[in-house]
Amino acid sequence: MKYVLVAINLPVKNLFRQFIYRLPENLLQVGEGWRVIVPFGSQKVEGFVVQAFSREEAAEVLQKDNPDFSFAGVKEVSAALGTRPWFNDEMLQTAKWLAKYYLCSLAEAMRLFIPGKTSIRRKPVYQGGKLIAYDVEERLKARTVLAYNITEAGRAALQAGNPRAKVQMRALELLQQAAEPVDGKEAEAQHISAAVLRALAEKGWALRTEKRLLRNSYDRQAEWKETLQLTSEQEQAVLKIRASLDHFASSCPQEFLLQGITGSGKTEVYLRAADYALRQGRQVLVLVPEIALTTQIVQRFQAWFHNEVAVVHSKLSQNERGDVWYKMRTGEANVLIGVRSAVFAPFKNLGLVIIDEEQENSYKQEERPAYHAREVARCRCNNNSAVLLLGSATPSLETYYRAVSGSIGHLQLTFRPGNSVLPAVDVVDMREELAQKNFSVISRKLRREIVAAVHAGQQAVVLLNRRGYSTFVMCRDCGETLTCPHCAVSLVYHADEQVMRCHYCGNTYPIPRTCPDCGSRRIKFFGSGTQKAEQEISQMPGVRVLRMDQDSTATKLAHEEIIGRFVKKEANVLLGTQMVAKGHDIPDVTLVGILAADSALNLPDFRASERGFSLLIQAAGRAGRGDKPGRVVLQTYDPENEVINFAKKQDYETFAKRELAQRKVLLYPPYGQIIKLTVIDKNEKKAWELGDEVALFLRNRCEMEKWGRTEIMGPFPSGVAKVRDLYRINIVVKSMDMEKVKNCLSGSRFRTVKNIYFDVDPITAI
Structure with a gap:
């Protein structure tokens, strides 16, 4: 038994x-x-x-x-x-x-x-x-259709021939030549009816079977035709990756950081590396951070590898995703492109994993289990003797540290191919704009540059990483800010729906005529989001603007339609949140405007500077990727900020050295590892009590077991202290002895307490 x-x-x-x-x-x-x-x-x-x-x-x-x-x-x-x-x-x-x-x-x-x-x-x-x-x-149901195979009796009948059964003979020829069973639709395309196939089966000349019909997860056609000549740097990078792929006869896994400035041609290296892996009979996984970034990279891979490519993203149904998994498991497709969840696909023979824009936060899952796709990919590469290739212009500091310290290979692309150069960056002090009575979210310089670009037949990309129309609603008499009753955040005004929306729980509320606190009618909208910026830009002469944010891309593949329309020049300005800042290679974009550049830099979080710098560099990199020079207008209220100056110079190395020095002192990654424990409870008092209990337990165990250098911070309120009526309290553990911390937590009762959430290697400590 x-x-x-x-x-x-x-x-x-x-x-x-x-x-x-x-x-x-x-x-x-x-x-x-x-x-x-x-x-x-x-x-x-x-x-x-x-x-x-x-x-x-x-x-x-x-x-x-x-x-x-x-x-x-x-x-x-x-x-x-x-x-x-x-x-x-x-x-x-x-x-x-x-x-x-x-x-x-x-x-x-x-x-x-x-x-x-x-x-x-x-x-x-x-x-x-x-x-x-x-x-x-x-739930996972395969779509099947009745299909037919030729039998030995059918082959004999075909060889003998029968002039009076010409249609049946043609049908037998079709079955004999087919590489797989033929279904009715395929037969009808050859002017052979399903009735003829049934007749063959009744005579024993064909065998009925079921054939799986696979849904197409990405039905766009590849439009990219050009094959580019590699630069010397690209050739060297490809040669090193090929050598690593060749070494797997001795089971020697390898990992690389491909660090290239924006527009330096990292995708060309990806394509050549993938081509070499496929020639070895291996499969390739390409991870992209957001669905909005897949359009052009999918087109490049489809143009190169045709039907070998499958695509998976969050807008697929469960059965569509199941079909993609089937293709990869059976080897019907050998290149998979997808967002973070694609790292869990079943592979027949995985040989290469490419993670584009590896520094992006979207590779980290927020809900439990809070995995990072990069770490899972590293594990799968080790288990499959596959190569891991991490690509970025602004790599995460953890990856950069591993590269410069020699733990992984470091491949660098330091210039753009052809005549293209990095764009010039102008910084606009928005305090001076206010002094000159310009209260618009668009500076006078950026307004002039947009109009000039449009009149020259060129295009512009404008980044504002805040959606909605106004970012908060306030009473001018008592100063009351309207907040979500279920979350500890301000409500955002959305002009298209004439409602206030919470961006955490999604609830919407009508705009009050009077202040709920003092009764005043002086309700005022403050701050600017993408909807307000869209309204202002659309009023400029000759400008046709498209907006790309979470609100405008809610439907399946809506982001592709927006990018497609922009590429076809149905609009000359593309405005949006961070999804417009990354991955798009549009030759006629010569101008990038960055609004509220310092908004992401002032958060009390150890990764705030890294995230802000990366976004600024990525956005700036959209300009001047064709033959025409690019320019960037970067608007800020803090022009003396070091990160702003590093971004203006597009100097990643100096920025990274400064950040790494600070992190070493403060025991932040890559020098220490972090676990964040979040206590969640409807009762605020109970949340604090449990938070105190967890923190005391950890401090006692740290002292008793003599952990290595370890800091236990908290409990303290989360960055957003209440979401969906649940209070959130954080305890953060920084340690150089994380194995002992994990063993302690694994053996504790807190591991099974429902309202304690563990986040290993969190993307934020707040």
Whole structure:
């Protein structure tokens, strides 16, 4: 008799243990990596088989938990999902690493590999109009169609020929020449009806079968035709990556940082490296930080690799994503391009992982488990003997430190190909604009530059990293700022809907006629978002503006339509949040305007300068990528700010050295590791009490176990102290001895407390 250890796929934080089940006779093929349906309490749920046992091995495991156990109490697996294991050994090892590193359960880690995170849906069962139970059905459904293969009898009939059955002979020829079963639609394209195929099957000349129909996850056509000549720097980078790919005969994984200024041609290096990996029979994963960045990189890869490319993004349905996973597992596609969740795709033979703009925060998942796609990719590369290639003009300081210290390879692209050069940057002091009675979000200089660019037939990109019309609404008499009743944030005015919206919980509220605090009618809108900037820019002579932000790209592939229209010159100004600042290569863009450049620099967070600098450099890099020189107008209220000056000079190395020196003193990454624990509770007092308890526990253990250099900060309120009626209290641990900290937390009762959220390597400490 065979037994299996099953991780239960339920989104429950405190379910860390696995459970043993018995396999019935009809499911003895089930083993490690299978998805199964099992009874759990009063319901049937999905589970993942972690290990298979003999009866004797199962007895040893059960005796550890309960010396008086009985096999009579062991439940039976109800069904298997699919006809083969979902997890191969490499995927299972990655899930185990992820659970240990990010302090989550194994089931939480494994469910990340499932499209939609679960394979089943609960289906209510009624009797006499009353709900009596829930049944389950599989959610991941393959679309199939009836298809036909030629049989040996059919080959013989075709060879013998039959002048009186010309259509049937043509049908047999079609089946014989086809590389896979032919369905009715394919036959009709050759003017052969489905009835003819059925007749062949009835004669035994064809065999009926089912063929899986795969949905196209990206139905845009590649328009990029140009193949570019590599520069000497690009050639050297490609040669080093190829050499690393060749070394896998001796199982020697390799990692590179490809650091190139904006417009230096990192994508060309990606393409050549991917081409070499495919020639070796390996598969390639390309991660991009946001769906808005996929358009041009997908077109480049499709133009090069055609049907080898599959695309996955957050707007896909669960079954569309399932089809992409099937293509990669079977090798029907060999290049996968996607956002962070694509790192969990099943691969037949992974050889190269490319992470474009590796410094981006969107590679880090906010909800539990709070994994970082870069770290998961590194683990999968190690498990697959694959190369990891990290690309950026402004790499994360952790990656840059690893490169300059020699831990990973460092490839550099220091100039733009051809005649293109980095754009000149002009800084505008917005305090002087106010002194000159210009209260617009657009400076006079930027206004002149936009009009001049448009009149010259050129295009401009304008960045304002705040959506909405006005960023807050305030009473001018008492100073009351209208805030969300469910979140500790100001409401943002959205002019297109004439409502105030909370950008955290999504709730909307009508604009009050009077102040809810003092009754005054002097309600005023303050601050400027993308909607207000759009209104101002659209009033400039000759300007046609497109806005690209979260509000305008809510529908599937809306971002592509906006970029496509801009490329076709249906508009000459593209305005938006950070999605306009990265990844787009549009030759006629000669001007970039950066509004409120210092807005991201003044946050009380150790990564604020890094994030702000990166965004400024990325935005500036959109200008002058064609034959015409580019220019950047950078608006700020703090022109003396060091980060602003580094951005003006586009001097990453000096900026990085300054930041690294500060982080070393303060024990921030890459010199120390961070874990942030967030206590969440509807009751503010209870949240603080639990926060105090956690902090005291950690300080006591730190002293008792003599951890290495460690700092425990807090408890203190989160940057947004309340979201959706839940109060949030933080404790931050910085340590050079993080293994001891993790072991302490893993063995503590706090690991299973539902309202404590662990974030290993957080992107923010606030």
